Amino acid sequence: MRLKALAATAYLPVVLAVVMAVGCAPKKQASTDSASKxxxxxxxxxxxxxxxxxxxxxxxxxxxxxxxxxxxxxxxxxxxxxxxxxxxxxxxxxxxxxxxxxxxxxxxxxxxxxxTEAVVYNLPGITQNLKLTPDVLVDIFLGKVKKWNDARIAQLNPDVQLPDMNIVVVHRSDGSGTTYIFTDYLSTVSSEWEQKVGRGKSVSWPTGVGAKGNEGVTGQVKQLPGAIGYVELNYARQNNLAFAAIQNAAGQFVLPSQETGTAATRAALERLQRDIRSSVVNMSGENAYPITGFVxxxxxxxxxxxxxxxxxxxxxxxxxxxxxxxxxxxxxxxxxxxxxxxxxxxxxxxx
Structure with missing residues (x-):
């Protein structure tokens, strides 16, 4: 009897421990299950x-x-x-x-x-970052500058042997915020673009071929020699596409990057405090990349x-x-x- 009593007493803490453990476990599991669902x-x-x-x-x-x-x-x-x-x-x-x-x-x-939005292009044998001014970029997308060895592009890039190749503009075919940022920039720097085309998620493009999504534009530029388009920087880097240095409001040629995009957004802080929907294209600042936007x-x-x-x-x-x-x-x-x-x-x- 005494042995039985001792055994029962020894067993009791184990039973309590198991009961307590079982009693506590479901609460934590239920919370995890709830979140995972x-x-x-x-x-x-x-x-x-x-x-x-x-x-x-x-x-x-x-x-x-x-x-x-x-x-x-x-x-x-x-x-x-x-x-x-x-x-x-x-x-x-x-x-x-x-x-x-x-x-x-x-x-x-x-x-x-x-x-930041990169202006990407496909020129076989050319890996340098071409320089483009706002007026040249506008005229490319208006269909006025038709060849890669156009005198205006050549003057900006004297050290690059530009090919006698047709420029193929690639733009978005779907309703696109990327297009809005790009056309907002073109409208900001060009009254002609603003009057003829304007800014919007969808616009009537004067020239070029359409593609759906940043993915589609990236794919078309990769496939078409002579192509030029606009995509978010990550798409350009991941697909090893060359992209241009764009002349900013301060007259500097800057590449899209985290640093130059940060310079643009910081320059816009005052206007954002007034209206969080404010545009941040073509901001002032030596290092500000001009085609920058928020998501x-x-x-x-x-x-x-x-x-x-x-x-x-x-x-x-x-x-x-x-x-x-x-x-x-x-x-x-x-x-x-x-x-x-x-x-x-x-x-x-x-x-």
């Missing part, structure tokens, strides 16, 4: 697609939350968000006050990253699924606070701390 869907900007994919992958490792993003172009992202078929939209051009009136529910928009996200202020909305807020808070370092690794331009704070204030408006 959350699936957030977004669509839009092809400009930001490589970075959004990396953000999504890193965040899933940390939290189990899945962020699925479709690279369909800014115009498509805005439309799908407006229709309520996705949880968030991404666009390289902020929704204007006029366009905002067409939405049936309130939303917030704020920058999550900035980036904005659109989020519901009256979400149907508040639990999912809460997880989405956590994701974009992580993007703004921790994801900017990743942006720099992929040739994007991390937001200045002042812009991060502006975006966090907007994010706080989401319930």
């Amino acid at each position: 959350v699936q957030i869907t977004g669509a839009g900007s092809t400009f930001v697609y490589p970075l959004m994919s990396r953000w999504s992958s890193e965040y899933a490792k940390l939290t189990g939350v899945q962020v699925n993003y479709q690279s369909i172009g800014s115009g498509g992202g805005i439309q799908q968000f407006k229709e309520g078929t996705i949880d968030f939209g991404a666009t390289d051009v902020a929704v204007s006050e006029e366009e905002e009136k067409t939405f049936t529910r309130p939303f917030v928009q704020f920058p999550v990253v900035a980036g 904005y996200v659109l989020l519901d202020k009256q979400p149907k699924d508040t639990a999912k909305s809460a997880e989405m807020k956590k994701f974009f808070e992580w993007v703004l606070k921790n994801g900017q370092k990743i942006a720099g690794e992929l040739d994007y331009v991390p937001l200045a701390e002042e812009v991060v704070q502006m975006s966090l204030q907007k994010l706080a408006e989401v319930p």
Whole structure:
């Protein structure tokens, strides 16, 4: 009997420990399971697609939350968000006050990253960064400068043996924020472009062939000798495409980079504080790259699924606070701390 009593007494702490362990375990597991079941869907900007994919992958490792993003172009992202078929939209051009009136529910928009657009080209045997002035670039896309050995291009690049080859302009065929930034720049530096073509997500191009997405323009430029187009810098670097040094507002020829994009966005801080949707093309500054822009996200202020909305807020808070370092690794331009704070204030408006 005494042996049995001792055995029972010895066994009791083990039983209690097991019961306590079993009792505590489900709480933690339930929380993990809950997070892992959350699936957030977004669509839009092809400009930001490589970075959004990396953000999504890193965040899933940390939290189990899945962020699925479709690279369909800014115009498509805005439309799908407006229709309520996705949880968030991404666009390289902020929704204007006029366009905002067409939405049936309130939303917030704020920058999550900035980036530079590279003017890429395919000239066999030429790997140098050609120099292009704003007026020459405009006339190429107007179809006025038709040959790569045109005297105006040759004068800017005396050390390059330019070929007697037709210039093939490649532009976007879909509604595109990348196109908006590019045509906003051309309209800013040329009254002729502004009057004849203008700025927009879609424009009537005077010349050239169309392609869908940054991916499509990159592919066409790679395939067509003599081609010239515009893509986000990451696409140019990943595909080993040559790109031009563009003369900026200070008269300097600058290449797209994190450094020159940062110079442009910092020069725009004052105007951004007045209106977060402000353009940042052709900013002043010796080192400012002139074809720079932000990527904005659109989020519901009256979400149907508040639990999912809460997880989405956590994701974009992580993007703004921790994801900017990743942006720099992929040739994007991390937001200045002042812009991060502006975006966090907007994010706080989401319930």
